[in-house]
Amino acid sequence: MESAQLTQMEVNNTKIPPTEAGNRGLVFAVNGEKFEVAITDHSTTLLQFLRSHTRFKSPKLGCGEGGCGACVVVLSKYNPVLDRVEDFSVSSCLTLVCSVDGCSITTSEGLGNSKDGFHPIHERFAGFHASQCGYCTPGMCMSFFSALAKADKTNRPEPPPGFSKLTVSEAEKSIAGNLCRCTGYRPIADACKSFAADVDLEDLGINSFWRKGEPKEVKLRRLPSYTPDVRFNNYPEFLRGRSKSAKSLHFQNNSWYSPTTLEELESLLNSNATGDDMRIVVGNTGMGYYKELGNYNRYIDLRHVPELSMIRKNHQGIEIGAAVTISKVIEFLKEEGQVNSSSDGKQVFKKIADHMEKIASGFIRNSASIGGNLVMAQRKNFPSDIATVLLAVGSIVSITTGYNHERLTLEEFLARPPMDSRSLLFSVQIPFMEPKGNATSIASDSNLVFETYRAAPRPLGNALPYLNAAFLAVVSPHVKGVLINNIQLAFGAYGTKHAIRANKVEDYLFGKILSVNVLYEAVKLVKVAVVPDFGTSHAAYRTSLAATFLFQFLSPFINVGAAISGGLSDGFTGSLQEDSSRICNGSSIGQLTNSTSLSSAKQEVTSSREYYPVGEPMLKSGATIQASGEAQYVDDIPSPPNCLHGSFIYSTKPLARVKGVDLISNNQLSGVAALISYKDIPERGENVGSVAMLGFEPLFADDLTRCAGEPIALVVAEKQKSADLAANSALVKYDTENLDPPILTVEEAVERSSFFEVPAFLYPKQVGDFSKGMAEADYTILSAEIKLRSQYHFYMETQTALAVPDEDNCIVVHTSTQCPEYAHRTIAKCLGIPEHNVRVITRRVGGGFGGKAMRAIPVSIINIQIKVSVNVFVLCED
Amino acid sequence: MESAQLTQMEVNNTKIPPTEAGNRGLVFAVNGEKFEVAITDHSTTLLQFLRSHTRFKSPKLGCGEGGCGACVVVLSKYNPVLDRVEDFSVSSCLTLVCSVDGCSITTSEGLGNSKDGFHPIHERFAGFHASQCGYCTPGMCMSFFSALAKADKTNRPEPPPGFSKLTVSEAEKSIAGNLCRCTGYRPIADACKSFAADVDLEDLGINSFWRKGEPKEVKLRRLPSYTPDVRFNNYPEFLRGRSKSAKSLHFQNNSWYSPTTLEELESLLNSNATGDDMRIVVGNTGMGYYKELGNYNRYIDLRHVPELSMIRKNHQGIEIGAAVTISKVIEFLKEEGQVNSSSDGKQVFKKIADHMEKIASGFIRNSASIGGNLVMAQRKNFPSDIATVLLAVGSIVSITTGYNHERLTLEEFLARPPMDSRSLLFSVQIPFMEPKGNATSIASDSNLVFETYRAAPRPLGNALPYLNAAFLAVVSPHVKGVLINNIQLAFGAYGTKHAIRANKVEDYLFGKILSVNVLYEAVKLVKVAVVPDFGTSHAAYRTSLAATFLFQFLSPFINVGAAISGGLSDGFTGSLQEDSSRICNGSSIGQLTNSTSLSSAKQEVTSSREYYPVGEPMLKSGATIQASGEAQYVDDIPSPPNCLHGSFIYSTKPLARVKGVDLISNNQLSGVAALISYKDIPERGENVGSVAMLGFEPLFADDLTRCAGEPIALVVAEKQKSADLAANSALVKYDTENLDPPILTVEEAVERSSFFEVPAFLYPKQVGDFSKGMAEADYTILSAEIKLRSQYHFYMETQTALAVPDEDNCIVVHTSTQCPEYAHRTIAKCLGIPEHNVRVITRRVGGGFGGKAMRAIPVSIINIQIKVSVNVFVLCED
Ligand SMILES: Cc1cc2nc3c(=O)[nH]c(=O)nc-3n(C[C@H](O)[C@H](O)[C@H](O)COP(=O)(O)OP(=O)(O)OC[C@H]3O[C@@H](n4cnc5c(N)ncnc54)[C@H](O)[C@@H]3O)c2cc1C
Ligand SMILES: Cc1cc2nc3c(=O)[nH]c(=O)nc-3n(C[C@H](O)[C@H](O)[C@H](O)COP(=O)(O)OP(=O)(O)OC[C@H]3O[C@@H](n4cnc5c(N)ncnc54)[C@H](O)[C@@H]3O)c2cc1C
Ligand code: FES
Ligand code: FES
Ligand code: FES
Ligand code: FES
Structure with missing residues (x-):
């Protein structure tokens, strides 16, 4: 079959309709594969795209606001000024997919995987027990990988064989913005440090490669081998040349403009077409703080105007274009700080840079612009570090309103009324301080x-x-x-x-x-x-x-x-x-x-061989695929066709009558399929949402809300975004007439004699002789008060469940719960179906810490609930 | 929550893009739910639509050519002439979805289901053991239901309570076109007859309701109750008024025209735009015989021109419009045959009607037009019954070519050269024969x-x-x-x-x-x-x-x-x-x-209580949901997103070298993702496709084909249709130079000493004393020859498998196989992965009869094969 030939060799990995004639589509690469897509909703993030339109699900949705690092990917981008490709980590949850046109994205699967072989990062993460629930792991790997690749591209002296040019300190810093709730970080840091040229292997903690005290050669031999990836180059040929040209992506009524000259930019800003629903965008990280769910008709991406992306030195100071990223500013200031480092003025630059390194995390600073920060400070009272630091050194800003250019002090700028959406911050100047x-x-x-x-x-x-x-x-x-x-x-x-x-x-x-x-x-x-x-x-x-x-x-x-x-x-x-x-x-x-x-840090762990192999540091099964991101969590299960998505409407009143729920009519709410409340509980079912120690708790508030945050209803829609939008904008009509005030403290409960009945097995048991002990004590506490505040479980994977109706009135629920058995029981009871009609599958949980013991159940039931009413698949995220 | 309100109350059940401005979309109902869709591929059948765009999967794909009844649904259609809604069964595999605009479709789930309660048809099918593999059952139910509903709408005398107005004979005839491979029909006929007013319950076979000899009252009480469904009216309000207006559905370059006047029709036929890729269509059942895979740009639906849909009597005879269905012709002729039934001429009508009742089956005749039949006879030498019968009575046809109208005898018409695609058969006249x-x-x-x-x-x-x-x-x-x-x-x-x-x-x-x-x-x-x-x-x-x-x-x-x-x-x-x-x-x-x-028919079954409860007539578990169509077969599992579909290219030469496979470049082949052959077997895997008694057999032909029908390659595409088209049109280059002729008979094998080694356990064993027996026999056979021809297993569900890649190089294969254990072994061997990485799930098999023991395996493997190469989900049908 030598001449076997394909009419279309390229597998199109996506169902997003390809570009229509006259409109340029996006072209970018994910792990070397080409994606050519037309995005109609410009607020789509790279994370949303990757997770719903590709098979690369290693980037996880943790916080969705740049704060956890679960979604970190490495972006390779052509820099036309330097004529080279630059690789850096970014949070895909804030990066807009339209802004990666011409870029190449690498996810953890792209580093290595179970089929092509794992990357030593994956293997060392596994071997150092750096992946427990695993939800943070792919993002960790990518943050670390970007530092590794960066170090190995420098012209530092060659590291010893098996090591990278990276330093221990860089290894640690590389993961600074990535949160982990399980490991306590030490194992992760160890895995990363194991690559560093200056590491003392003996210093690294427990691992499955060696035992303490084994000779260095043995250790080295046992470590999954690493060869500095000097050739890391994930920028495929088909992207070259693409990113140099100007581009505007128009789809239907929405557009994404990427002007390449100042004139173009100005005329865009001043055109009538771009009304108030226009959004200037650079890194889009502002969205992490100001979660604006609305859609804009027009986006103007500043990053292709050279003047806005440059740092220039003149005799007065350093002029930084507004679109320059914080990372670039830090890099530049550090270099400035080093040149003739004896002068006090240089020290100022270094210290500004040091301060800026505490802003967010590397993967945010890599795309966050200095201008975006200052505009947020000016327009929205954002608690900026940059504004404060630059204020102290007497910085000057250049702004443009209409066709009017102005230079003013940062102090004047900040004191002005909020700038309108057509005004542009052009640059900021840090004066020399000799x-x-x-x-x-x-x-x-x-x-x-x-x-x-x-x-x-x-x-x-x-x-x-x-x-x-x-x-x-x-x-x-x-x-x-x-x-x-x-x-x-x-x-x-x-x-x-x-x-x-x-x-x-x-x-x-x-x-x-x-x-x-x-x-x-x-x-x-x-x-x-x-x-x-x-x-x-x-x-x-x-x-x-x-x-x-x-x-x-x-x-x-x-x-x-x-x-x-x-x-x-x-x-x-x-x-x-x-x-x-x-x-x-x-x-x-x-x-x-x-x-x-x-x-x-030092940690001595002694293990006895008495119960061998218990106590042996074994590789956690699945740790490597957790690192490569192939491990499947509930939300990674591809949504079945016609899958609906749900979003809760929570009570904002601790004790109130719910008189009605109105969804705001809005064209963005298209695709809303149903609004579900306790009234939709099937006839033979019960309004139960979880089973706790004190019995079943309701799924939905019925006549009265029982606490703030109690689910009142669930919006079900074709897309998660529509469901979220609808739920967030829903108007709940409450009525508190003739109701007692809610009980919010223990004191109030005592005062109003409102007690839960504590089951016998939970009664405190007498231990020792209290009076005797007190009498014998050197000091006695005559009176004390301890208040325990609530604590958030902070699992990295949010509550998620996928319910798939099965034949004969059965339901299969994939849910991230710590107690599938409770979920099972509650679901059956809620729906009024036999327990054998319910199958609960929990493959793995992306962190729980008790928070997914009882509380994961409502999410699961809700899903089924919907199934009963609408009879389709439902994926529900809390 | 009294005022809870939905912004969009109607759930849109489909992902097919809704109508664009200026184009009218289709509107129809399925089990009462509204569907509003824009079909861009007008060759899409109702079955394809239902199965891939709705959750109603009870209509099954058996033959796809009108021959098995697995796909039967009931269509409710407004008849503007009679101003009433008519219900009738149709084969959804031939009915084009565009032609159901304004109609209401009822599937077996629509009659009843596990959630809303089953229909007595479902329950009685189950109780009479009328559903074994269950693949034929929903279609059976619908064929029977349409007869039941029809009978109960007549003004016949009221039946006894619990029974229908239907007769035993009608009950039997109603399922005449529905094939069943498992039951032998008796239990099905019994289930249907149990509804008939004139049934003798004692005559019905074994069932789980009663034992032979129990009193009639007991029997009646035990039968799931039936109340004549006089109110069966599945024509929702939103369709009313819709079907009265003319319509043309234009999408992109393709159009579907439904002219409502003769003038409109003629000008359409004569317009330049409608070239040779135009198709006149009535019932589209011709496609069952002439499987044309090609697409037409333009479809002209004749059924909305009143003149073509009427039967008129004049003094010369009965003039039947070409678009009148065979069922309507039969009905009319039977009535004609009864009026003054003494005359010989009337008898002619009755006999023509009787003959026509042997054409195809009810669900085909309900949509097949008399004109379509005659045109197929004239143009394509179709072995028509209608042509022969009408020829004997000297029928006359009216045809239109360009603007030229002609009347000629059927004999002349048939003898003419094939009519072109713009010529129209207008009507046929059966002369009175007094x-x-x-x-x-x-x-x-x-x-x-x-x-x-x-x-x-x-x-x-x-x-x-x-x-x-x-x-x-x-x-x-x-x-x-x-x-x-x-x-x-x-x-x-x-x-x-x-x-x-x-x-x-x-x-x-x-x-x-x-x-x-x-x-x-x-x-x-x-x-x-x-x-x-x-x-x-x-x-x-x-x-x-x-x-x-x-x-x-x-x-x-x-x-x-x-x-x-x-x-x-x-x-x-x-x-x-x-x-x-x-x-x-x-x-x-x-x-x-x-x-x-x-x-x-009579059947006496005696059962002993010796091994009670063995021998008891128990309800087969799942029989009721098989009847309601909720039972899930492999192809009913919703395709995961990005699911690819495969279609085999089979060898047409029993012994030849395969030099190459060329896919024909064609815009209909868009979405072809890969062509897979034995060369794509993974390195550690083996080219094995099934394990049989004599060992493993190859998955693909390698250098040589081993038999005609051996898989050479698999085309993988985004849609099953594209894969089928590509596979069917592929050009395989063979070379038989210097090859011996293939061995096709046992004699040739003996002659050329080509034997399989028979494993010891299969050796024939000596039973008794042959010579002694022959010597004692009254008659001896001196020489005899028995030839056993091959026999087709004829399972109603075709070979199907769905492979879903799972984490860590695992694969889950849902396959319709009788031997999941063989599939399991072979898949692992073929892919070179450990057996524990393979999970084979066979929930139920839609008939196998041995044909899904070994032969189901290649289909499964192929799937995985693709996974290895393309890494997506694959659904494969054989
Ligand atoms: C997790 C997290 C932690 C953070 N921690 C800190 C912190 O500790 N200290 C701190 O100071 N900051 C912090 N930030 C803020 C961060 O520095 C800013 O989000 C970022 O600099 C904004 O840049 P951007 O390019 O992403 O702006 P975008 O999000 O693209 O834009 C932000 C806003 O400014 C407008 N805009 C942007 N550029 C211009 C311009 N040139 N002219 C006119 N309007 C413009 C946009 O229209 C938008 O309204 C944090 C952010 C995140 C996500
Ligand atoms: C399973 C099965 C079994 C069958 N068994 C028999 C049998 O035993 N005996 C028998 O006689 N027939 C049999 N048939 C054939 C059946 O009668 C015809 O398929 C049917 O009558 C065609 O009508 P239609 O409306 O579906 O035509 P379509 O499929 O819509 O059209 C058939 C062809 O005729 C053309 N055409 C249709 N109407 C006109 C017109 N008025 N003017 C010009 N061109 C026109 C179409 O363009 C197309 O090429 C069988 C069919 C099936 C599917
Ligand atoms: S999900 Fe992006 S940083 Fe948390
Ligand atoms: S392993 Fe890091 S969050 Fe669980
Ligand atoms: S599939 Fe339609 S009749 Fe066989
Ligand atoms: S039960 Fe009818 S084909 Fe199997």
Whole structure:
């Protein structure tokens, strides 16, 4: 059959209709395969596309807002300026699929898989027990892989055979934005560090490759081998040349414009056609914070206008195009910070870069633009770090409104009314800060001191700050101490419209010689200047943090005249660092300048051979396919044809009568199939949604809601998005007339004698003799109060179930539950069908932590519920 | 939640894109649900639509050519002339979905189901053990249901409570066209007869309701109750008014026209736009015989032109519009035959109707038009019954070519060169045949004798004839015997271009008095006149049948002068009937005038209680859902997304080298994904397709084909239709140079010493003493030869498998096999994967009879094969 020939050699992997004549479609590659598609809904994310239109399901939906890393993929993109392909990690849950035109996407399956052979990353993740539930693993692998590939592409010295050019520190940082709820990170870090040229293998934790103390050669031999992937090049030939041309994707009434010149961009912004339903877009990561579910008719992608994507240096400073990504800014500033690194001004750049590294995570910074950040700060009061830091150094922005170009200070910019959707932030300029130069005209013996601060729930980034601050001072030695020649104090993100300069404090300090008293006065003034808006959480804490930061910044200048002359900034930085790490260790918040906290962990595990092989470090079955992303979770099961998707409408009132639910009529709500409530429970069924220790709980609120967050109804639609939109925009009419107020605390319950009956087996049992013990104790507690707040289980895989009707009134439910047996019982009871008509399949659970024991059941039942009413397949996500 | 409201109340059940602006879409109902769709491929059948775009999978694909009844559904259609809705059964495999616009379709699920309650038909089918494999059952139920509903809508006297107005004979006839391979029909007939008003319950066979001899009241009580469904009305309100207007469905370049006036029709036929890729269509049943896979650009549906759908009587005869269905013609002729039933002419109508009832089956005749039949006879040499019968009575046809209208005799019409695709058969006229009238100007003492004959593999219809004939004679008493005043002898379907008049025989007989000698001469002449074309099967048999028929017709006239005067036609008919039933019983072919052969069957089954409950007539588990069509066969499993479909290319040479396979490049072949042959067997796998007693057999022909029909390659495409088209049109290049001729018979094998090694356990074992037995025998066989021809298993469900790749290189194969264990082993071996990576699921088999023991395996493997190469789901049908 030598001449066997195919009329069409290329398998079209997607059902999305191909481009119609006159409209250019998207072309991109996923793991080397070509995809040519016409996207009609421009708000479709890359993750949605991959998961529903390809067989690559390793990118998972965890948070959908850039915060967890489960969806990370590596994007390879042609950079026309440098004429080379750049690879970087991105969160596919925020990246719009239209913006990957001409790009190549690599997912974990693309690195390796059970058929073509696994990648050593997969094998080492498995061997180091770095994958438990596995839901975070493909994203981890991709974040790490992008760092690995990047390091091996550098011209660093060759690493020892079997290792990468990557360092241990880079290995750790690479996964900083990826959350894992199961492993505690150590095994993951170990797996990653095992590739590093500078790793001490003996330092790595328990694994299935070697036992502690085995010789290094043995260890090396046992590690799945790695050869630096210098040829990692996932940019297929068919993409070359494509990405150079301008493009506009028009589909039906919607368009996606990618102007390539400023003129084009301006005329687009000013055209009548682009009304208010137009959206300027760069990385689209803003969507992670402002989840706008609405659709825009027109998208304007700024990334193809060269002027907006460039960083230029002129004599005044560094001019950064608004579309430049935070990662690129960091890279540039770090390089700037190194050149002639002795000067104080360079230190400023380095510190700005350091601060920026705490923004979100690598995979966000790789696509998030600096302009997008500042616009969010200006327009939507976003608690930006960039605004604060750049405010302190007196940055200048260029904006365009209509055909009108303006340059103004960042401070002026932030104070203006929110810019409209047609205004463009063009660039931001960070002025040079030479202490002896004329930019800030400083006397010759003076020194520039610059520091940034950030307190957030997590020290290493990936959490918005409670407060951030950046302080710039020009100080000079003085006989009485240290003289403040100039000082700029910026605070932000503390629950205010935008970052501010603490002018009153600055004015007070200007020209002063620092003393305890001066500092005390300044701190008092700060407490008046930094006041969160009404309703901000932890308000007092934030204000006192502001004072602390200023104290930290200024206190070293009291009585340290000598130090100043001996190289001020470094000395101070050193002592500051110590301080801050102390703060950090003490309170687990605050800032950490160098993040090497993991590297030195030690863990000794002794295992006895008494119960051999129990206690042996065995490879977890399935760990490798969890890493390669081939492991199938409920949501990875391909939706059957005619599958409907459900979205809950939750109660917002803890105790109220539900008078009605109205879906807002809207053309985006097309495809809504049904609205299901307790009234749709089949005749022989019961309104039960879960079985808990205290008995069955209802599936839906019936006449009364029992708590806020209780499901009231379920919207069922052809697409998950339509269901979500409909559920989110639904109007529930409540009525609380003549109802007692809800019981929200234990105290209220006690007061109103509202108790659950505790089953006998749960009664507390007497242990020992209480009175005797108390009598014998050295100290006795006379009175104490402990309050336990609720805690979120935070499984990475959300509650999901797929119900497939089977013949003879049976139902097969794939559900991510920890207790399939409870689900089974409850489903049958709810539907009023025999238990043998219900089959519950739980292959694996993407994390549960107790949260999928009882609470996974309603989701499952709902599915069946729908089946009864609509008789189609339903995939339901909570 | 009183005011809960839906923005879109109607669930759109289909993914077919809705009508675009300017084009009218189809609207129809399936089991009361509204479907609104735009069909772009007008050759889509109703069956394809139902099975792939709805959840109603009870209509099964058995033969796809109108021959088995597995696909039967009930169509409810508004008749604008009578202003009422008519319900009738049709084969959905031939009905084009575009032609059901405005109709309502009822499938077995629509009668009842496990959720809403079963229909008594379902329950009685189950209780009478009338569903074994169950594949034929939903179609059976629908055929029977249409008869039941029809009978109960008549104004016959009220039946006894619990029964229908239907008669036992109607019950039997209702399922005449539905094949069943498992039950032997008796239980099915019993289930159907149990509804009949005139049934003798004691006559019905074994069932799970009662034991023989139990009192009638008990029996009646135990039968699932039936109330005549007078209100069966499955024509939803939303269809009313729709079907009255003219319609043209245009989609892209293709159109479906339904002209409503003759002018419109003519201008359509004559427009330049409608080229040769135009197709006139009425019932589309012609497709059952001439399987044209090609697509037509334009379809013209004749059924909305009133003139073509009417039967009119004028003074010359009965004028039947070409689009009138055979069923309507039968109904009309039967009524005509009854009016003043004493006249001979009326008898002619009745006999034509009787003959027509043997054409195909009810569900075909309900949509097949008389014009379609005659055009197929004229244009394509179709072995028509209608042409022969109407030829004998001297029918006249009206045709239209361009704007030119012509009337000509059927004889002239048939003799013309094939009419082109723009010519229209307008109507056919059956002239009145009053023996004493002037139409054939017969003397006053003469009698009209008319008889039709038909020999076919099955006596009751649903099989094309070996020969058919119709004879009309005017005879009168004469002193010497019977005088033939006039005679018209038509023969057809015997392997000739078209039906003919045996003119030489007629001429010879004209004016003769019948005698043995005359008859003998006539028979000799018939044998010269009725000669099948070269290559026709059973040629000599057909010719001798012709002679037999003439003999049967004429022999009663020899020496029966007396009978003639005493009412000729009836007397003769009576004696002829006896004759023919004798013939029929003797040879199992020939004609059967009244088909009540089943009614009188008796069966005594005694069961002992020794092994109770073994031997008890238990309800087969799942029989009821088999009847309602909810039972899921492999092909009923909804195709997963991105499912590919496969179609085999079979060898046409028993022994040849395969040099290449070329797929014909063709825009209809879009969506072909791959061509797979033995070269695609994975490296560690083996080219094995089935394991039989003699070991593994190959999956694909490799260098040499081993038999005709051996799979050479598999075309994989996005749609089954594209795969079938590509496979059917593929060009295989063979080379037989230097190859021995293939061994096709046992004799050749013996001669060339080509033997299989018979495994020891299969050796024939000596039983008794052969020589002794022969010596003692009264008669000895000195020499004998037995030849066993091959026999087709004829399972109703074709070979089908669905392979779904699972994680970690596993595969789940749903296959309709009798031996899942063999499939399992072979699949693993073929793919070179461990057996534990393969899961074979066989839920039920739609008939196997040994044919799905070994032979189902290749289909399964192929599927996986594809998975390995293309990595998608594959559904494969053989
Ligand atoms: C998980 C997560 C954590 C984060 N943590 C931090 C943090 O700790 N500190 C911090 O400072 N930021 C943080 N951010 C914010 C992040 O920096 C911004 O989302 C990002 O910089 C926005 O850039 P973008 O290119 O993605 O903007 P987009 O999302 O594309 O756009 C954002 C908005 O700005 C508009 N816009 C964008 N560019 C322009 C322009 N040039 N002219 C006019 N309008 C424009 C858009 O229309 C849109 O309304 C975080 C974000 C995420 C997702
Ligand atoms: C299972 C089966 C068994 C059968 N058994 C028998 C049998 O035993 N004896 C027998 O005689 N027949 C038999 N038939 C044939 C059957 O009678 C014809 O298929 C049917 O009558 C055709 O009518 P239709 O309306 O379905 O034609 P269509 O399939 O719609 O059309 C058939 C052909 O005729 C053309 N055509 C139709 N009407 C006209 C017109 N008015 N003017 C010009 N062209 C026209 C069409 O373009 C097409 O080419 C059998 C058919 C099936 C499927
Ligand atoms: S799903 Fe994208 S980062 Fe969480
Ligand atoms: S293994 Fe990381 S979240 Fe479960
Ligand atoms: S499948 Fe339609 S009659 Fe056989
Ligand atoms: S039960 Fe009728 S074909 Fe099997």
